[in-house]
Amino acid sequence: MASKAQNGAGSEATFRAREKARDADHVGFLKHKRFRYLWVALTLCGLLTVGYLTIEQEPRPNGGSWYGYTLGTIGLGLIVWLSLLGVRKRRPTPGHWNLKGWTSAHVYLGLSLIVIGTLHTGFQFGWNVHTLAYALMMVVILSGMYGVWAYATFPSKLSGTRGEMTRAQMVEALEAIDRQLDSAAQPLERSESDVVIAALSQDIFFGGAWGRLTGTYPGCATKAALAAIDRAPTSEATDKVHALLTRRSDQLAQIRRYLRIKALIEIWLFIHIPATIALLAALLAHVVSVFYYW
Numbered sequence: 330m331a332s333k334a335q336n337g338a339g340s341e342a343t344f345r346a347r348e349k350a351r352d353a354d355h356v357g358f359l360k361h362k363r364f365r366y367l368w369v370a371l372t373l374c375g376l377l378t379v380g381y382l383t384i385e386q387e388p389r390p391n392g393g394s395w396y397g398y399t400l401g402t403i404g405l406g407l408i409v410w411l412s413l414l415g416v417r418k419r420r421p422t423p424g425h426w427n428l429k430g431w432t433s434a435h436v437y438l439g440l441s442l443i444v445i446g447t448l449h450t451g452f453q454f455g456w457n458v459h460t461l462a463y464a465l466m467m468v469v470i471l472s473g474m475y476g477v478w479a480y481a482t483f484p485s486k487l488s489g490t491r492g493e494m495t496r497a498q499m500v501e502a503l504e505a506i507d508r509q510l511d512s513a514a515q516p517l518e519r520s521e522s523d524v525v526i527a528a529l530s531q532d533i534f535f536g537g538a539w540g541r542l543t544g545t546y547p548g549c550a551t552k553a554a555l556a557a558i559d560r561a562p563t564s565e566a567t568d569k570v571h572a573l574l575t576r577r578s579d580q581l582a583q584i585r586r587y588l589r590i591k592a593l594i595e596i597w598l599f600i601h602i603p604a605t606i607a608l609l610a611a612l613l614a615h616v617v618s619v620f621y622y623w
C-alpha cells in the first residue's frame with residue numbers, strides 16, 4: 330500500500346517535472362544557441378535590404394525585376410521550409426538538429442519574411458492574387474507572433490489556475506462532490522431533486538469552443554440548480570445540497586478557467602495552420618500566373 334502511495338507521489342512528481350520542462354521549452358526556443366537564428370535572420374534581412382536600396386534601377390525593383398525574382402525565390406523557399414515544421418513536429422528526432430532548433434529558426438526566419446516579402450512586392454499592392462498571397466503570409470506571421478506571446482504568457486497562468494492539481498485531479502474532485510450531491514439530494518422534493526439531477530447529468534465540457542474561449546456558460550445547469558434551491562423552502566437537506574452545489578460551482582469554475590487558458594494557448598494554431606495551407610495555394614496561383622503572363 331505504502332509503495333503504491335509512493336509510486337503515486339513519484340509519478341505525480343515526474344508529471345510535474347515534465348510539465349515544468351515543457352513550459353520552459355515553450356519559450357526556450359527563442360534563446361536557442363544564444364539567439365543564433367535571430368542573427369541569421371537579421372543578417373539576411375540586412376543584406377537583402379542593402380541590395381534593394383543600392384541597386385540602380387528606376388522605378389525601384391518590384392516582383393518582376395531580376396532582384397524581385399531573387400527575393401521571391403528566397404521567400405518561396407523559406408515559406409515551403411517553414412511549412413515543413415508541421416511534418417517535422419510529428420517526426421521529432423533527438424540530437425543535434427532537434428525540434429527546439431527548428432522552432433527557433435522557424436520563428437526568426439518566419440519573421441524575416443516581413444522584410445523579404447515586402448521588398449519582393451516593391452511596395453506595389455492591389456486587388457489580385459499576388460497581394461492575396463502577401464496578405465495570407467502576414468496572417469500566418471501575425472498568428473505566429475500571437476503564438477509565441479501565448480506560449481510565453483499563459484503556461485504560468487495555467488499552473489496558477491490549477492494550484493497543486495492536475496487536470497485529472499480537478500475532474501476527480503468534481504466527481505467526489507457529485508457522489509455526495511447524489512445522495513444528499515435523495516430527501517428533496519421531486520422538483521428540487523430534478524434540478525440537481527440536471528446539474529449532475531450535464532457534460533462538464535459543454536459550452537463548445539466559444540464558451541471555452543470566453544469562459545461564459547449561460548446554460549450552466551449547476552447555476553440554475555443553485556438558484557432553484559435558493560428559492561426552495563429551507564430545510565437541513567436543502568442547506569446541505571446548497572453547500573454542495575456551491576462547491577460544485579467553484580470546482581467547475583476552476584476547470585473552466587483551466588480550459589479557457591488552454592484554449593487561449595492553442596487557438597492561434599487554428600489560424601496558423603489553415604492560413605498556411607491557403608498561403609501555399611495562393612503562392613501556387615501567384616507563381617503560375619506570373620509565368621503564364623511572362
Ligand code: HEM
Nearest residue numbers: 408411412414415436439440466469470473474476477605
Ligand atoms: C509564412 C510564414 C510561416 C509559415 C508558413 C508557418 C507555418 C507553420 C506550420 C505549418 C507550423 C506547424 C503547426 C503544427 O503542425 O502544429 C507552424 C508552427 C509554429 N509557428 Fe509558424 N509559420 C510561419 C511563420 C511563423 C512566425 C513568423 C512565427 C512567430 C513569430 C511562427 C511561430 C510558430 C510557432 C511558435 C509554431 C509552433 C511550434 C510548436 O508548437 O512546436 N510561425 N508554423
